[in-house]
Amino acid sequence: MSDPAAPTSRAEQRRRTEARILGQARRLFAESGYDRTTIRAVASAAQVDPGLVMHYFGSKEKLFARAIEPGAPPMPGGTAGDIAEQLLAHLRESLVEEPVESLALLRSMLTHPEAAREFRSASRTYKDRIGEAIPDDEGDLRAAVVTAALIGVVMGRHLIKLDHLADADPDRIAEILRPAVRAITRAGE
Amino acid sequence: MSDPAAPTSRAEQRRRTEARILGQARRLFAESGYDRTTIRAVASAAQVDPGLVMHYFGSKEKLFARAIEPGAPPMPGGTAGDIAEQLLAHLRESLVEEPVESLALLRSMLTHPEAAREFRSASRTYKDRIGEAIPDDEGDLRAAVVTAALIGVVMGRHLIKLDHLADADPDRIAEILRPAVRAITRAGE
DNA sequence: TGAGTCATTCAACGAACGTAGAACGAACCG
DNA sequence: CGGTTCGTTCTACGTTCGTTGAATGACTCA
Numbered sequence: 001m002s003d004p005a006a007p008t009s010r011a012e013q014r015r016r017t018e019a020r021i022l023g024q025a026r027r028l029f030a031e032s033g034y035d036r037t038t039i040r041a042v043a044s045a046a047q048v049d050p051g052l053v054m055h056y057f058g059s060k061e062k063l064f065a066r067a068i069e070p071g072a073p074p075m076p077g078g079t080a081g082d083i084a085e086q087l088l089a090h091l092r093e094s095l096v097e098e099p100v101e102s103l104a105l106l107r108s109m110l111t112h113p114e115a116a117r118e119f120r121s122a123s124r125t126y127k128d129r130i131g132e133a134i135p136d137d138e139g140d141l142r143a144a145v146v147t148a149a150l151i152g153v154v155m156g157r158h159l160i161k162l163d164h165l166a167d168a169d170p171d172r173i174a175e176i177l178r179p180a181v182r183a184i185t186r187a188g189e
Numbered sequence: 190m191s192d193p194a195a196p197t198s199r200a201e202q203r204r205r206t207e208a209r210i211l212g213q214a215r216r217l218f219a220e221s222g223y224d225r226t227t228i229r230a231v232a233s234a235a236q237v238d239p240g241l242v243m244h245y246f247g248s249k250e251k252l253f254a255r256a257i258e259p260g261a262p263p264m265p266g267g268t269a270g271d272i273a274e275q276l277l278a279h280l281r282e283s284l285v286e287e288p289v290e291s292l293a294l295l296r297s298m299l300t301h302p303e304a305a306r307e308f309r310s311a312s313r314t315y316k317d318r319i320g321e322a323i324p325d326d327e328g329d330l331r332a333a334v335v336t337a338a339l340i341g342v343v344m345g346r347h348l349i350k351l352d353h354l355a356d357a358d359p360d361r362i363a364e365i366l367r368p369a370v371r372a373i374t375r376a377g378e
Numbered sequence: 379t380g381a382g383t384c385a386t387t388c389a390a391c392g393a394a395c396g397t398a399g400a401a402c403g404a405a406c407c408g
Numbered sequence: 409c410g411g412t413t414c415g416t417t418c419t420a421c422g423t424t425c426g427t428t429g430a431a432t433g434a435c436t437c438a
Contacts (some may be wrong), residue, residue, distance in 0.1 A: 010405055014415065033300035035224040039396065049417050054397060056415095110348055111222035111300050124352060131353075138361065144354035145342060145365050152341015153334060159299055163313060164320075165333035172327065176334050180369035199435055203385065228426065238387050243427060245385095 018056050021046040025067045029104035034064055034112040061114065068105040068118060076129055081187040083133050087150060088174045088181055094154050095170035103158055106151070123147060134185055146184045153177070207245050210235040215256045218293035223253055223301040250303065257294040257307060265318055270376040272322050276339060277363045277370055283343050284359035292347055295340070312336060323374055335373045342366070 024045040028037040039060050043050040057063040076086040094102070105122075108115040130143035153173065156162040165173070182188065213234040217226040228249050232239040246252040265275040283291070294311075297304040319332035342362065345351040354362070371377065 140353040148345030149338035156337030164329040179372035183368035
């Protein structure tokens with residue numbers, strides 16, 4: 001079986017298998033959340049033995065941690081007006097395609113304490129940056145409000161699949177939200 | 190029949206026990222979600238045998254259904270401006286005290302399919318009513334957007350407990366959101 | 379008072395899960 | 409070529425859970 005076109009070295013094979021497992025884990029965590037996603041199901045989806053998943057990732061908890069690893073959300077900056085536009089742009093991106101790692105985290109954060117902690121700390125720096133740019137003595141609160149509201153919209157579309165929201169044009173949604181986001185962040189005041 | 194000193198009739202006792210179980214179930218479902226709340230934990234919290242919970246409610250699924258039974262959310266109506274104010278008033282209520290039944294539903298809707306279905310159908314009539322009042326050819330979308338955004342805020346406060354949002358004054362939050370809600374619902378245009 | 383209803387408990391089953399460790403076989407290396 | 413590494417599978421253990429059916433004992437009512 002001399003196959004020059006298929007360089008299946010052992011290290012390479014391992015990398016591929018691990019990536020396949022992690023990909024299926026992300027997909028399943030995003031679809032069903034932490035508790036309802038079993039190691040067995042991930043292994044089966046990746047066409048691998050459950051024991052192998054344990055061997056590579058150590059535990060279900062560690063597999064989950066890897067699955068929701070930072071997607072490095074674009075840090076906003078600039079004036080309040082700039083930030084408002086950046087928030088809307090980021091929202092639009094999150095609406096057009098499903099950000100699998102983010103959805104895995106969002107799906108699980110209400111039921112899995114570790115996911116909740118991860119999300120809180122991830123959103124903290126994000127919000128702080130926004131809060132600084134808001135010319136108001138309650139900038140932090142405004143930052144939290146706009147963050148929560150936008151997350152609600154993303155969840156409503158991808159996870160809850162609310163009517164009219166699940167299949168609407170992302171540009172229209174962003175358009176509708178623009179004045180709202182600008183109002184909350186006090187852009188242009 | 191005349192037992193003034195012993196208010197413990199059998200029927201009465203049963204009603205109380207059932208109510209105690211249901212109350213603890215609501216609390217635990219709201220705290221931990223469907224999957225992480227066990228029949229055993231509910232029974233233990235209600236100081237009762239797990240078998241009794243089954244005997245009274247039939248199954249965990251049916252217990253959950255009872256726990257999230259409609260809280261009859263106030264149906265909005267009137268002009269777009271009226272509705273915006275009603276939404277803000279309802280939001281304020283949901284921020285001051287934790288609406289346990291609603292939280293049980295919200296906490297579980299991302300991971301429990303039945304809860305998701307229940308939430309979608311519950312929010313449907315709610316959104317429809319809002320959509321009708323919005324003077325716009327995309328009123329339905331605007332209704333869905335404002336609903337999702339407000340849910341995000343309630344979740345951010347009670348379930349995720351975002352900094353600055355979890356302990357802020359409900360009136361301030363409603364105040365910050367007023368122009369946003371009015372913009373999305375096109376109130377006063 | 380005695381038979382029967384019914385609230386409640388007890389013990390146990392079967393399934394599913396995370397996890398551990400032994401075992402196999404092919405790729406690697408000297 | 410022979411030994412070793414290592415990717416991978418197999419089998420099984422212990423726990424937890426939803427659920428069940430029999431058993432208990434106090435209340436009800438004729």
